[in-house]
Amino acid sequence: MLLSRRILHRRSWNSGRSCLSYLNSSPSKTVVLTDLKPQLVAQFSSSNSNFDFSYKLNNLYSIKGHYFSTNALESQSVNGIVEIPLAQTGEGIAECELLKWFVQEGDQVEEYQRLCEVQSDKATIEITSRYNGKVTKVLHTPGDIIKVGETLLKLTVDDSSVPYDAAGSLLGSDTFDSDGHKTEVKKIRKGEALCTPAVRSLAKEHSIDISDVTGTGKDGRISKEDVLKYALEKGIIEDKPALFNPGSIERMTGPEEKLHEMAESLYQDKILTLRAYQRAMVKSMTAAASVPHFHFVEEINCDSLVKLKSAFQKENTDPDIKFTFLPVLIKSLSMALTTHPLVNSTFNLETYEVTLKGSHNIGIAMATPSGLVVPNIKNVQSLSIFEITKELSRLQKLAMANKLPPADISGGTITLSNIGSIGGKFGSPLINVPEVAIIALGKIQKVAHFGDDGTVYPVSLMTANIAADHRILDGANVAFFCKDWKMYIEKPEMILLHMR
Incomplete structure (x- = not known):
C-alpha cells in the first residue's frame, strides 16, 4: 500500500x-x-x-x-x-x-x-x-x-x-486576440453608471443617485461637472463649489516659528533611501568595478560643428525642435562605428563571447530628478540627423517626466555622456556593462591655438574621454576609432560623403 x-x-x-x-x-x-x-x-x-x-x-x-x-x-x-x-x-x-x-x-x-x-x-x-x-x-x-x-x-x-x-x-494593458489585435472588453455591468470612484463619492456626498445624472463624457461617462450641474439644477446646492483638497493647505505660522523649524532641521542627519534609477546606477557601477578600464583622451576641433549648428538653427521652422551639437556627434559616432565594429560590441564573461552589434543603439546619459538614466536611440545608422534630433527630444521629455518605458532603456550598445552641457573640460566615465566603451564629452570652449607657422588663432576645442574595456579593446583599437570619429566631427561634409 x-x-x-x-x-x-x-x-x-x-x-x-x-x-x-x-x-x-x-x-x-x-x-x-x-x-x-x-x-x-x-x-x-x-x-x-x-x-x-x-x-x-x-x-x-x-x-x-x-x-x-x-x-x-x-x-x-x-x-x-x-x-x-x-x-x-x-x-x-x-x-x-x-x-x-x-x-x-x-x-x-x-x-x-x-x-x-x-x-x-x-x-x-x-x-x-x-x-x-x-x-x-x-x-x-x-x-x-x-x-x-x-x-x-x-x-x-x-x-x-x-x-x-x-x-x-x-x-x-489591453487584451489581444490570437492575431495580436486589440479586443474590446466591456467595462461595466448592465445598468451601472460609467464614472470614477471620486465622482461616485461626490454624488453620495450630496445624496444624489448617480444613475439619475446624465453623463456628457465619452460613452456617457459621468464627470464631476455633470454631478455638480445636476445638483445645481435640482437645487441641492446653491452655487458651484470650488474643488480643492483641504489637506493640501499648509498651516500658517509666524516667521519666528519658520526660522526655528529651519534651524532645527538644517544640521540634523538625514537618511536617503536610493530608489528606482538610483538603484539601477548602483548595480551598474558595481558591475563596472569588475571591468579593467583604460582611458583614451583626445581634443577635437569643433569650429565646423559650431557653424553647422548655426546653419541648422537658421533653417529650422519647427518650434518644438531645438538643434544642439549632440545629434551631429551621435551621427558621426555611428559613422565611425561602421568601420570599427569591435567598439560597438558587448562581452559575456561566462561564455567568453564578444557580440558585434549590427545596430548602433547609442545611449545618452541624462540627469533627471529621479537620478541618472541612460535611454538609447535605436538604429542610429539608419537615421538622419534631423530624425536623431527629434528622437533625442522625445527621450529627454520622457526622462524628465519619469515616464521612460523599458524599450527605450534596454538594448544599448555604446554610451555618450555629455557632461559638457553642465560644465567641466573632461570626465573619466565608467563603462555601462555589458557594453565595452563609453565616451564623456567635455565643454566646447574657445582656446588659443598655435599654427604650424607660429601664428596664434582661436579654436573651439572639445575634449573627448573614451573609457574602454581592456579585456576586449586595446589602445590601438580605440586610437584608430577615435581618429575616424574626430575626422567626421572636424569635417562634417565627410558624413555626407560616406553616408549610405
Missing part, C-alpha cells in the same frame, strides 16, 4: 512537471496566452491539491499585453475577496517602488481602472484592475519597495465577476 502511494505520487509529480516544462523551456521568450491549450489550463486547475504550484511557478511569465502573476491560477475569489499582486513588470525585475495610489480603501473599482503607479529600475508602469469591485485593504504606502508577487491590495468582488481561467487574473 505504501509503495503504491509513492508510485502514484511520483506519477502525479512527473505529469505536472512535463506540463510546466512547456513554460520553462525558454525563459527568455514571451509566453502567449493563446498558445496555452485548454487542456493545459484545465490540468493546472485540476483538483490535485498536492501539486505545488508555488514551487513550479516561481517566476512571473510575461504574456503578450499583460503581466502574469505567480498566483494567477489560484487568485480566485475567497469569500468575495481577491488579492491583486505586483506582477512582473520586465525581465530581471525583482522589486518596484510604489509611487502613488489612484484609489483608496472604500473606493469602487472598475475593470481596467488604474490602481497604482510603480517604478522599477528600468521604467515607470501603471498597474490596472481586472475586476469590478470595492477596495477592501491597501497594504502599502507610497515609497514602499514591493517584491514581485507581493499583494498590493485586496478587492471585494462578486464571484460571478472572477473568471475561473488564468486570464481572469492578468494585470497590465
Whole structure:
C-alpha cells in the first residue's frame, strides 16, 4: 500500500512537471496566452491539491499585453475577496517602488481602472484592475519597495465577476486576440453608471443617485461637472463649489516659528533611501568595478560643428525642435562605428563571447530628478540627423517626466555622456556593462591655438574621454576609432560623403 502511494505520487509529480516544462523551456521568450491549450489550463486547475504550484511557478511569465502573476491560477475569489499582486513588470525585475495610489480603501473599482503607479529600475508602469469591485485593504504606502508577487491590495468582488481561467487574473494593458489585435472588453455591468470612484463619492456626498445624472463624457461617462450641474439644477446646492483638497493647505505660522523649524532641521542627519534609477546606477557601477578600464583622451576641433549648428538653427521652422551639437556627434559616432565594429560590441564573461552589434543603439546619459538614466536611440545608422534630433527630444521629455518605458532603456550598445552641457573640460566615465566603451564629452570652449607657422588663432576645442574595456579593446583599437570619429566631427561634409 505504501509503495503504491509513492508510485502514484511520483506519477502525479512527473505529469505536472512535463506540463510546466512547456513554460520553462525558454525563459527568455514571451509566453502567449493563446498558445496555452485548454487542456493545459484545465490540468493546472485540476483538483490535485498536492501539486505545488508555488514551487513550479516561481517566476512571473510575461504574456503578450499583460503581466502574469505567480498566483494567477489560484487568485480566485475567497469569500468575495481577491488579492491583486505586483506582477512582473520586465525581465530581471525583482522589486518596484510604489509611487502613488489612484484609489483608496472604500473606493469602487472598475475593470481596467488604474490602481497604482510603480517604478522599477528600468521604467515607470501603471498597474490596472481586472475586476469590478470595492477596495477592501491597501497594504502599502507610497515609497514602499514591493517584491514581485507581493499583494498590493485586496478587492471585494462578486464571484460571478472572477473568471475561473488564468486570464481572469492578468494585470497590465489591453487584451489581444490570437492575431495580436486589440479586443474590446466591456467595462461595466448592465445598468451601472460609467464614472470614477471620486465622482461616485461626490454624488453620495450630496445624496444624489448617480444613475439619475446624465453623463456628457465619452460613452456617457459621468464627470464631476455633470454631478455638480445636476445638483445645481435640482437645487441641492446653491452655487458651484470650488474643488480643492483641504489637506493640501499648509498651516500658517509666524516667521519666528519658520526660522526655528529651519534651524532645527538644517544640521540634523538625514537618511536617503536610493530608489528606482538610483538603484539601477548602483548595480551598474558595481558591475563596472569588475571591468579593467583604460582611458583614451583626445581634443577635437569643433569650429565646423559650431557653424553647422548655426546653419541648422537658421533653417529650422519647427518650434518644438531645438538643434544642439549632440545629434551631429551621435551621427558621426555611428559613422565611425561602421568601420570599427569591435567598439560597438558587448562581452559575456561566462561564455567568453564578444557580440558585434549590427545596430548602433547609442545611449545618452541624462540627469533627471529621479537620478541618472541612460535611454538609447535605436538604429542610429539608419537615421538622419534631423530624425536623431527629434528622437533625442522625445527621450529627454520622457526622462524628465519619469515616464521612460523599458524599450527605450534596454538594448544599448555604446554610451555618450555629455557632461559638457553642465560644465567641466573632461570626465573619466565608467563603462555601462555589458557594453565595452563609453565616451564623456567635455565643454566646447574657445582656446588659443598655435599654427604650424607660429601664428596664434582661436579654436573651439572639445575634449573627448573614451573609457574602454581592456579585456576586449586595446589602445590601438580605440586610437584608430577615435581618429575616424574626430575626422567626421572636424569635417562634417565627410558624413555626407560616406553616408549610405
